[in-house]
Amino acid sequence: EIVMTQSPATLSVSPGERVTLSCRASQSVSRYLAWYQQKPGQAPSLLIYGASTRATGVPARFSGSGSGTEFTLTITGLKSEDFAVYYCQQYNNWPPTLTFGGGTKVEFK
Amino acid sequence: EVQLLESGGGLVQPGGSLRLSCAASGFSLRTYAMDWVRQTPEKGLEWVATLSGSGSSPYYADAVKGRFTISRDTSKNTLYLQMNTLKFEDTALYYCVKEEGFSGADYFASWGQGTLVTVSS
Numbered sequence: 001e002i003v004m005t006q007s008p009a010t011l012s013v014s015p016g017e018r019v020t021l022s023c024r025a026s027q028s029v030s031r032y033l034a035w036y037q038q039k040p041g042q043a044p045s046l047l048i049y050g051a052s053t054r055a056t057g058v059p060a061r062f063s064g065s066g067s068g069t070e071f072t073l074t075i076t077g078l079k080s081e082d083f084a085v086y087y088c089q090q091y092n093n094w095p096p097t098l099t100f101g102g103g104t105k106v107e108f109k
Numbered sequence: 110e111v112q113l114l115e116s117g118g119g120l121v122q123p124g125g126s127l128r129l130s131c132a133a134s135g136f137s138l139r140t141y142a143m144d145w146v147r148q149t150p151e152k153g154l155e156w157v158a159t160l161s162g163s164g165s166s167p168y169y170a171d172a173v174k175g176r177f178t179i180s181r182d183t184s185k186n187t188l189y190l191q192m193n194t195l196k197f198e199d200t201a202l203y204y205c206v207k208e209e210g211f212s213g214a215d216y217f218a219s220w221g222q223g224t225l226v227t228v229s230s
Contacts (some may be wrong), residue, residue, distance in 0.1 A: 044204075
């Protein structure tokens with residue numbers, strides 16, 4: 001099983017700041033990496049797929065990068081609606097054993 | 110517009126059974142792979158099972174293999190998860206999820222709101 005590790009677990013930030021979240025895979029997943037945002041009481045929603053492609057309707061302040069085992073989600077100019085938990089997920093293996101990272105909570109400083 | 114509406118969750122004793130349903134609208138289950146993903150505060154998000162768009166290739170997480178069965182009724186455009194021999198550790202919020210692709214092992218494009226399963230004596 002490919003283990004996904006996210007860091008940090010919690011990030012305390014202020015609106016307007018630039019935020020960088022990390023996700024590491026225990027083995028290469030190429031660019032088969034997605035990011036999701038989850039707000040309290042809601043289901044996760046897709047932000048990024050293919051490591052760097054924004055899903056439909058996702059603002060340009062969200063960007064993803066990386067390949068292989070190291071990935072980054074960057075939020076440039078954090079807005080109040082961005083305070084949430086962010087998860088990465090790999091979808092590289094077959095037969096499928098899709099795995100998620102433990103999440104990074106972006107909270108108000 | 111894609112909509113996924115889960116139902117069937119509830120309280121069940123260890124060793125019991127439960128069947129979750131997911132009514133899909135806005136697309137056909139024949140054209141996308143579908144999954145069940147569960148979430149707990151302790152373990153976070155955990156993939157449970159996948160069914161390809163052809164309906165012929167189910168895959169399961171090791172934790173549920175042999176106990177859970179994913180299936181669908183295309184005439185009702187509804188996905189199911191039959192859960193047998195339930196354990197305490199199966200307690201979770203279960204999400205029905207639509208993949209972007211057909212064959213399985215893709216990213217999750219759309220999520221339902223979830224149905225809560227509690228296994229307790």
